[in-house]
Amino acid sequence: MAIIEQPLAIGTGRAPEVRSPLGVFARPTAKGGWRSWVTTVDHKKIGIMYGAAGLVFFLVGGIEALLIRIQLARPDGSLLSAETYNQIYTMHGVTMIFLVAMPLGAAFSNYFIPLQVGARDVAFPRLNAFSFWCFLVGGLFLSSSWIFGGGADGGWFAYAPNTGVAYSPGHGMDFYALGLQITGIASLVGAINLITTVLNMRTKGMSLMRMPVLTWMLLVTQFLLLFAIPVITVALFLLTFDRRFGANFFRVEAGADPLLWQHLFWIFGHPEVYVLVLPAFGIVSEIIPTFSRKPIFGYSFMVGSGIAIGFMGWGVWAHHMFVSGIGPLSVTAFSLSTMFIAVPTGVKILNWLATMWGGRLRFEVPMLYAIAVPAMFTIGGLSGVTHSVSPADTQQTDTYYIVAHFHYVVFGGIIMAFYGGFYFWWPKIFGYKLDSKLGKVNFWLQLIGMNMTFGPMHILGLQGMSRRIDHYSPGFGFEFWNLIVSIGAFIIALSVASFLVNVVLSTVRYKRGLIPPAGPDPWDARSLEWMTASPVPEHNFDEEIEVRGLDEFWHRKYGYDKDHKVVRIATGEEVAHKGDNKNVHLPSPSYWPLVVALGLPLIGYGLIFNLLLTIPGAILLLGGVYGWVMEPPDDPNKAHGHDDHDDPSPGLALASVGAEEVGNG
Amino acid sequence: MADVAVATHAPAEHAGDDGHGHGASTGISNTKLAMWLFLGSECLLFGGLISTYLLYKNRIAEGSIGPKDVFDIPFTSASSFVLLMSSLTMVLALSAIQRGDERANRVWLLTTAVLGSIFIGGQIYEFTGFYREGLGYTTNIFGSAFYTLTGFHGVHVSIGIIMLMSLFVRSYRGHLHQAQAETVEIIGLYWHFVDVVWIVIFTIVYLIP
Ligand code: HEM
Ligand SMILES: [Cu+2]
Numbered sequence: 001m002a003i004i005e006q007p008l009a010i011g012t013g014r015a016p017e018v019r020s021p022l023g024v025f026a027r028p029t030a031k032g033g034w035r036s037w038v039t040t041v042d043h044k045k046i047g048i049m050y051g052a053a054g055l056v057f058f059l060v061g062g063i064e065a066l067l068i069r070i071q072l073a074r075p076d077g078s079l080l081s082a083e084t085y086n087q088i089y090t091m092h093g094v095t096m097i098f099l100v101a102m103p104l105g106a107a108f109s110n111y112f113i114p115l116q117v118g119a120r121d122v123a124f125p126r127l128n129a130f131s132f133w134c135f136l137v138g139g140l141f142l143s144s145s146w147i148f149g150g151g152a153d154g155g156w157f158a159y160a161p162n163t164g165v166a167y168s169p170g171h172g173m174d175f176y177a178l179g180l181q182i183t184g185i186a187s188l189v190g191a192i193n194l195i196t197t198v199l200n201m202r203t204k205g206m207s208l209m210r211m212p213v214l215t216w217m218l219l220v221t222q223f224l225l226l227f228a229i230p231v232i233t234v235a236l237f238l239l240t241f242d243r244r245f246g247a248n249f250f251r252v253e254a255g256a257d258p259l260l261w262q263h264l265f266w267i268f269g270h271p272e273v274y275v276l277v278l279p280a281f282g283i284v285s286e287i288i289p290t291f292s293r294k295p296i297f298g299y300s301f302m303v304g305s306g307i308a309i310g311f312m313g314w315g316v317w318a319h320h321m322f323v324s325g326i327g328p329l330s331v332t333a334f335s336l337s338t339m340f341i342a343v344p345t346g347v348k349i350l351n352w353l354a355t356m357w358g359g360r361l362r363f364e365v366p367m368l369y370a371i372a373v374p375a376m377f378t379i380g381g382l383s384g385v386t387h388s389v390s391p392a393d394t395q396q397t398d399t400y401y402i403v404a405h406f407h408y409v410v411f412g413g414i415i416m417a418f419y420g421g422f423y424f425w426w427p428k429i430f431g432y433k434l435d436s437k438l439g440k441v442n443f444w445l446q447l448i449g450m451n452m453t454f455g456p457m458h459i460l461g462l463q464g465m466s467r468r469i470d471h472y473s474p475g476f477g478f479e480f481w482n483l484i485v486s487i488g489a490f491i492i493a494l495s496v497a498s499f500l501v502n503v504v505l506s507t508v509r510y511k512r513g514l515i516p517p518a519g520p521d522p523w524d525a526r527s528l529e530w531m532t533a534s535p536v537p538e539h540n541f542d543e544e545i546e547v548r549g550l551d552e553f554w555h556r557k558y559g560y561d562k563d564h565k566v567v568r569i570a571t572g573e574e575v576a577h578k579g580d581n582k583n584v585h586l587p588s589p590s591y592w593p594l595v596v597a598l599g600l601p602l603i604g605y606g607l608i609f610n611l612l613l614t615i616p617g618a619i620l621l622l623g624g625v626y627g628w629v630m631e632p633p634d635d636p637n638k639a640h641g642h643d644d645h646d647d648p649s650p651g652l653a654l655a656s657v658g659a660e661e662v663g664n665g
Numbered sequence: 666m667a668d669v670a671v672a673t674h675a676p677a678e679h680a681g682d683d684g685h686g687h688g689a690s691t692g693i694s695n696t697k698l699a700m701w702l703f704l705g706s707e708c709l710l711f712g713g714l715i716s717t718y719l720l721y722k723n724r725i726a727e728g729s730i731g732p733k734d735v736f737d738i739p740f741t742s743a744s745s746f747v748l749l750m751s752s753l754t755m756v757l758a759l760s761a762i763q764r765g766d767e768r769a770n771r772v773w774l775l776t777t778a779v780l781g782s783i784f785i786g787g788q789i790y791e792f793t794g795f796y797r798e799g800l801g802y803t804t805n806i807f808g809s810a811f812y813t814l815t816g817f818h819g820v821h822v823s824i825g826i827i828m829l830m831s832l833f834v835r836s837y838r839g840h841l842h843q844a845q846a847e848t849v850e851i852i853g854l855y856w857h858f859v860d861v862v863w864i865v866i867f868t869i870v871y872l873i874p
Contacts, residue, residue: 123695123699124695124699188706191702191706192699192702192703192706193699195698195702196695196698196699196702199690199691199698200689200690200691200693200694200695200698201690201695202690206690226702226705226706227705227706227709228709229706230706230707230709230710230713231709231710231712231713233710233713234710234713234714234717235713237813238717238813241809241813245802245803246802246803247802247803247809247813248803248805248806248808248809249717249721249806249809249810251806254805254806255721255724255725255726255805255806256721256724256806257720257721257724260717260720264713
């Protein structure tokens with residue numbers, strides 16, 4: 001980075017070695033403005049961009065949801081045609097899962113994994129930027145289908161042969177297959193990067209069993225992605241080859257088995273559910289102890305149950321296929337395994353309750369969310385257990401009962417937890433708290449809205465209302481609850497609006513000096529990310545932290561008096577680093593991750609519209625990879641044999657700065 | 666151009682033994698760990714493709730062209746043997762660079778790449794033959810599954826060849842030394858993996874009826 005590069009370049013008396021005439025091989029140095037975002041390799045900026053992109057897509061998916069609810073508010077709704085309705089609910093599901101819940105999880109992973117393990121950055125900063133750009137271009141590519149003739153219409157799990165050219169002649173499913181392929185690259189690369197970070201970049205003393213629960217849950221998530229993504233990659237390739245090149249994988253008349261797609265999709269799809277929910281569990285596990293002023297109850301059980309979910313998540317996929325004709329033996333086996341997987345989740349919920357039990361609770365906004373999550377998740381989990389009873393599921397499947405179930409999980413469990421996370425970490429990320437009054441409005445509107453929206457869907461489903469229908473006729477008794485559901489959906493919309501208002505208002509107030517800076521430790525928290533200034537300085541920590549136990553930061557603030565009573569020995573302010581160390585070696589920004597990623601959607605468009613377009617795509621891709629490999633390490637002195645610009649552990653970074661100084665003298 | 670290359674370091678080139686310990690809590694360097702993780706993920710990719718092939722290979726209509734009609738086991742055995750040998754030369758390349766013998770390293774890297782290319786050449790030859798006999802990609806479900814599986818593997822080998830050749834070029838220009846032996850090792854991991862996958866594919870696709 002500039003701070004270190006320039007003095008060194010002068011100090012060595014050597015001309016900076018690489019300034020090719022075009023300047024493309026030099027590393028960018030912009031410190032502010034949009035350039036610093038486009039070229040950033042800083043895990044925190046990348047995390048923020050993941051979060052912002054996820055929120056924008058949340059608005060898109062939310063508008064789609066509102067369209068659905070307007071259509072269904074009254075019988076014989078006529079806002080959307082049947083074709084459009086198919087596209088809207090499919091794109092709603094796809095957007096919410098792949099472009100909202102996944103990137104929001106990635107936002108928290110990127111921002112907090114390095115901080116919580118005390119590292120300077122992730123293991124491969126440029127690859128990290130590449131992941132984000134892949135996700136973004138993939139999401140935009142997928143959404144651009146609306147301009148190019150309509151969205152995907154095969155449902156979010158896209159069952160074959162419905163998705164073949166014969167039944168889905170538009171380009172929507174092509175966008176689905178290729179778009180998810182691109183976002184899949186993002187997840188896979190991110191998983192490799194973050195697992196390496198957790199396993200390899202922990203600070204001194206940070207053994208695995210001293211890592212915060214959030215980091216643990218995110219680690220399990222990344223392992224799930226690592227092994228689940230390739231499975232859907234295969235499925236999506238087969239679909240693309242069928243649709244674009246006339247292959248026969250899902251053409252039943254050629255002997256294909258439609259169950260192949262279902263198996264591949266759900267072998268990915270069920271672990272995917274845990275990919276979405278484990279970050280949420282992690283967030284809750286950070287918030288509850290902080291606001292209960294107690295360590296998490298049964299830390300090792302918390303971690304163990306997360307790992308157990310990670311393993312068991314692979315053995316239940318066919319519960320999505322009870323009515324697909326997989327045979328009684330399979331149904332029984334998957335029925336049982338599904339019942340068992342409820343156990344580790346139950347363990348977590350009990351542990352959260354036990355953490356709160358006897359704690360001195362503070363009902364701040366993050367805590368409200370963290371309490372709502374287990375409550376809502378329990379409802380979703382219990383209706384989930386009713387699906388595991390396969391005879392009952394035969395009645396429930398493809399009805400609104402299922403829609404109710406998974407929204408209690410995805411909205412009540414996951415989205416609510418992310419909101420809690422926003423309120424909790426906002427001061428850490430931006431330096432000021434969000435307004436707590438508006439936050440409470442936000443919370444209650446959301447809680448009431450979601451129960452009004454998704455609660456009555458249970459009833460509708462049991463009354464027999466199918467999911468994915470674009471209208472219903474009057475006289476089936478569906479009218480009343482559908483209206484309530486639609487009103488609820490608009491209450492959710494209000495709550496989202498109140499969140500956005502809160503963000504804008506709090507930011508403006510902070511800028512005008514009306515609210516004070518939050519300081520490093522506004523909540524009296526426990527893990528390492530609070531042990532540095534807010535907002536977190538670019539280099540994270542001023543010096544390497546040595547960790548001696550779980551909740552290290554908390555133990556530096558509290559001690560025991562002679563009666564073994566907990567007493568405060570220091571404030572967070574005193575313990576936290578000031579964030580003013582200017583000598584930490586930082587990885588340089590780079591253009592290439594973006595360039596490489598930009599090649600991918602071009603190739604996608606090429607495969608759909610005109611193969612010639614793949615040529616510029618491939619040129620960008622290959623040229624980008626070439627530039628990536630050719631670009632100089634961050635500072636000229638690194639050029640001889642010691643290259644750590646993709647390996648910025650704090651200890652190393654400091655050590656190498658020291659080494660340079662010696663070398664230069 | 667050469668100037669540019671002086672300052673060039675692929676991310677893979679991370680010297681694990683430079684005395685800083687690199688904060689590698691596992692003792693495995695970041696890049697090597699990343700490669701292992703990637704290969705773990707690849708197992709499921711090929712697992713999915715192989716399962717698809719197994720599911721579909723016998724689902725062709727009566728009289729349609731099938732495995733028995735096209736496979737030339739002796740020919741494919743020979744090209745498989747070539748690929749297998751390339752793993753051996755890869756090991757030799759690595760041990761050369763670990764000893765600091767850059768010339769031998771280059772020779773073995775090149776040999777490995779050439780053996781890989783012979784395999785790919787064989788595959789192209791084989792595919793053209795199949796095509797002439799009437800098995801196109803869209804002909805039937807066996808054709809789709811067969812070409813997709815072996816094609817994916819072929820692409821992996823080709824990427825491996827490109828990586829080997831880049832190593833070769835770098836060594837030739839004098840940028841690949843004993844200290845970077847790990848880069849060779851990591852690309853070697855990939856190469857061995859691709860070979861092992863071929864053994865599995867060869868057994869399942871060609872040998873088991
Ligand atoms: C913002 C409030 C939301 C509302 C009002 C809402 C409403 C709905 C409705 C009514 C359906 C059923 C459409 C049909 O079957 O015809 C649906 C489907 C779905 N929703 Fe939501 N939803 C919301 C948020 C979410 C979130 C946050 C997620 C995931 C993270 C999500 C994921 C899905 C999925 C996967 C489907 C299934 C789509 C399909 O059948 O292929 N939704 N949503
Ligand atoms: Cu499932």
